[in-house]
Amino acid sequence: MTSLPAKTEKTLGLVIDLDTCVGCHACAVSCKEWNTGGQSGPLNDLNAYGADVEGVWLNRIHSYEVDAAEGNVGTDMTVHFPRSCLHCADAPCVTVCPTGASLKRAEDGIVLVDDEKCIGCGLCAWACPYGAREMDPVEQVMRKCTLCVDRIYNETLDEIDRIPACVRTCPTSARHFGDLSDPTSDVSKLVEARGGVALMPEQGTKPVNRYLPPRPRHVAQAAPTTVAEDDLQTDGFFGWVDSILSKMGP
């Protein structure tokens, strides 16, 4: 059903910490492995061992260089940015779907693709500003992050593993999972403490996932960006050597 539920009982989502993410891609690989072994079949790749490999990934890690903030010299930073479905409250990918394949669950807010109904028209991918949905080149249906719905309720797994694969594997604890509509949950407290933000709020999708911004960098002392000739140290033993050498030749 591609009408959105008026209210969801729980609002499950991820919180991703851009401050501690080191861009190792473990979460992307873990997601690919879990979903390739799952019931919807492999996340297909084309020309997997050839020259032009491409394939479906539900989680992709971008890396950016971000310039220093105004008046805060030397605080340029590298931001590693894991991008996957934000399970939006007002998901445009759900309402545009003509067949009912794209749905948002009322019990926990997870947005899923029913790949038995999907006709592969790709309109949901056009509707998503975050690029959460990709067409499987072999199966010709749309694929997206399932929030590991087949892990989180799976009683055959140890309790510690009943979280999304990407959260379980992150070596720097940059990914967190929980109910963001519950103000007492760990993720809600984390978002509150670190000022977690929604991405592209102007698109009106009301994303559920939150990104924790990189903590403001500061430099311990004013670090010179270039070393001028005149700044060379001119005292001590090496200063004496330098002055002898300067007098010696051109």
Place this chain on the structure above:
Amino acid sequence: MHPAYSIIWFTTLSGAGYGLAAFLGLGLVEMKGLTAFFAYGIASALIGIGLISSTLHLGHPERAWRAFSQWRSSWLSREGVLAVATFIPLSICAIAAIFLERQLPFVGFAITVFAAFTVFATSMIYASLKTIHHWHSWLTSACYLGFATSSGFLVLVAISAPLLEADNVLGIAIFLVLLAWAFKGIWWYRADTMTSSSTPQTALGLPDERHVRRLELPHTGSNYLMKEMGYWVARKHGQKLRMIALAIGLALPILCLLMAATLTGIVAQAVAGLAAIAHFAGIVVERWLFFAQARHAVMLYYGADAA
């Protein structure tokens, strides 16, 4: 956006078909027997080929019947329902005109209403997407409806000698062509000058306007998003194509229609037919640009400076 030819043919052919059907429904000219057969036949063929073309881009066309189910929320579903629904009054009027040689004004008006709503729903599939700010405007619907009206009317004028020779009809045809391209001109102006509120900073959740530079793509290879959403035609090529669209879609049809006004008989119809074909060709170029010049917000993650 990668221009899918199946979608381009779908929107242009079905637009012309629904435009023609809408005018047939209004009963501007009495059509009977063989003439009616050609007229309704051409309308149905344009719509039918357009709709079939639209299924060609689907991954699973055998499940396309499911696309009628979500009309409560999806413009694509609504378009499917309306497209098929239009065939009901269209068939009734066709049978009445061809075999019974009767005009049915009320059923005919139903064709016009359904055809207009179908084209409107088609336009809303694109206009409802906030991710592509070029498309997200009432002007998109105005252009789709405008071109469906003008292309449909020109086909009708070309196939109906009595209509062609009636007073003011060629003037109306020229006016409709001008009106459609006027909407398109405003659409192009808006697309060229407006900026999206989505920026690389809002995409990454950065609090201020710090410059963002792409360091590394997530993968060394290409992917579906980059191929589908990352294609856009270079600005100077786009400008040339716009000129071509106007030359064959605006200037040439008007010249032909003016010429047709001075001619009679089959020669006039042939020249009017040329006007219809040229106008349609211009619309196809315009529709290609509609996709090829569109920018999608997701490309902000892939290094685009602006959406």
